[in-house]
Amino acid sequence: MREYKDIKLKDRNTFGIDAVCAEMIEYAGVEDLKELFARGVFGSRWMVLSGGSNILFTEDFDGVLLHPVDSDIRITGECGDMVSVRATAGTDWDRFVGWSVANGLWGAENLSAIPGLVGASPVQNIGAYGVEVKDIIRSVELFAVDTGKEVTVAGAHCDFGYRDSIFKRSLKGKVIITAVNFELSRRENPVLGYGDLYEKTRMLGGATLENIRRAVVGIRDAKLPDPKVMGNAGSFFKNPVVPEETALELKAKYADMPIYPSQQSGCVKLAAGWLIDKSGWKGRSLGRVGIHERQALVIVNLGGATGKEVVEFATRIQADVQYKFGVWIDTEVNIV
Numbered sequence: 001m002r003e004y005k006d007i008k009l010k011d012r013n014t015f016g017i018d019a020v021c022a023e024m025i026e027y028a029g030v031e032d033l034k035e036l037f038a039r040g041v042f043g044s045r046w047m048v049l050s051g052g053s054n055i056l057f058t059e060d061f062d063g064v065l066l067h068p069v070d071s072d073i074r075i076t077g078e079c080g081d082m083v084s085v086r087a088t089a090g091t092d093w094d095r096f097v098g099w100s101v102a103n104g105l106w107g108a109e110n111l112s113a114i115p116g117l118v119g120a121s122p123v124q125n126i127g128a129y130g131v132e133v134k135d136i137i138r139s140v141e142l143f144a145v146d147t148g149k150e151v152t153v154a155g156a157h158c159d160f161g162y163r164d165s166i167f168k169r170s171l172k173g174k175v176i177i178t179a180v181n182f183e184l185s186r187r188e189n190p191v192l193g194y195g196d197l198y199e200k201t202r203m204l205g206g207a208t209l210e211n212i213r214r215a216v217v218g219i220r221d222a223k224l225p226d227p228k229v230m231g232n233a234g235s236f237f238k239n240p241v242v243p244e245e246t247a248l249e250l251k252a253k254y255a256d257m258p259i260y261p262s263q264q265s266g267c268v269k270l271a272a273g274w275l276i277d278k279s280g281w282k283g284r285s286l287g288r289v290g291i292h293e294r295q296a297l298v299i300v301n302l303g304g305a306t307g308k309e310v311v312e313f314a315t316r317i318q319a320d321v322q323y324k325f326g327v328w329i330d331t332e333v334n335i336v
């Protein structure tokens with residue numbers, strides 16, 4: 001375990017916000033967490049800072065930031081085509097995906113190149129190109145900060161939804177995810193229905209695991225800004241889920257408005273990027289904050305922006321979308 005005081009967070013959040021935290025502790029797993037529990041660390045302000053790719057700091061953090069550093073991936077069981085794999089919270093997410101692909105295991109390949117660590121992946125049920133991490137999670141191992149005990153929760157009980165889970169709601173601030181148990185398959189199961197993934201994979205020579213991973217990485221590189229070059233946290237907003245009637249009323253007015261199916265019955269998903277563009281925000285910036293030119297969902301730090309400036313910018317966009325379409329777009333990023 002390593003402990004630091006007054007740590008600069010600029011290089012520890014992909015938005016590149018120049019905040020400071022009073023204390024940071026790098027811990028290596030459950031034994032370290034038990035020691036921190038015995039020391040009473042969870043009695044004062046604390047939070048897990050994992051890869052920092054879904055967090056916006058609006059001020060300095062006056063508590064303890066806990067950062068997992070344990071990185072381990074291993075096969076824990078096999079049954080027919082199904083292979084159980086356990087990865088610890090501090091494992092880089094894309095290392096896990098690359099490992100799965102290299103071992104001929106299907107399920108995670110569409111989630112290639114999503115920044116962050118494995119322990120954060122269930123929090124917002126990360127998703128991309130028609131796959132969500134819930135599709136491959138068997139269970140999540142937790143450390144309960146009120147009792148100091150370890151608990152395992154089945155994926156089916158994590159209340160996963162669109163960029164949502166029990167960890168963002170009733171268990172927020174009560175547990176630390178220490179490992180995730182995945183169920184992957186040796187049987188080919190390409191999911192290529194989303195956007196131009198089928199075409200890109202075909203151009204690479206067909207739907208092998210390696211080609212799907214390469215295609216996803218290529219599409220992402222072309223579409224999303226690299227946080228090392230321009231600070232951002234990926235999609236800042238979630239696509240709004242609205243009742244079907246609301247969508248039909250809007251469609252009557254805006255014939256070109258995209259509508260997508262939603263897992264919520266009686267509801268559909270609208271494209272937040274389209275709503276933002278049509279509200280007059282395409283490519284706009286205000287001071288040190290802007291909308292990425294190729295992806296309206298992504299707010300970028302143009303250099304030296306504060307978290308408060310980002311929030312002000314985002315709030316204006318939300319208000320304009322609400323005014324024009326009567327639809328509220330929620331934030332996906334965790335604002336601290």
Ligand SMILES: Cc1cc2nc3c(=O)[nH]c(=O)nc-3n(C[C@H](O)[C@H](O)[C@H](O)COP(=O)(O)OP(=O)(O)OC[C@H]3O[C@@H](n4cnc5c(N)ncnc54)[C@H](O)[C@@H]3O)c2cc1C
Binds near residue numbers: 049116125
């Ligand atoms: C360029 C870019 C592209 C992106 N693309 C996608 C995408 O395609 N799909 C997608 O879903 N997301 C995407 N994201 C968002 C982000 O990568 C994911 O949300 C990722 O899972 C965050 O991981 P992290 O380790 O950086 O978490 P952090 O940002 O450090 O933390 C996120 C939240 O989870 C909590 N948390 C983290 N670890 C734990 C833990 N072990 N136990 C309890 N709570 C924890 C934190 O306290 C915080 O509230 C993108 C981000 C960027 C910058």
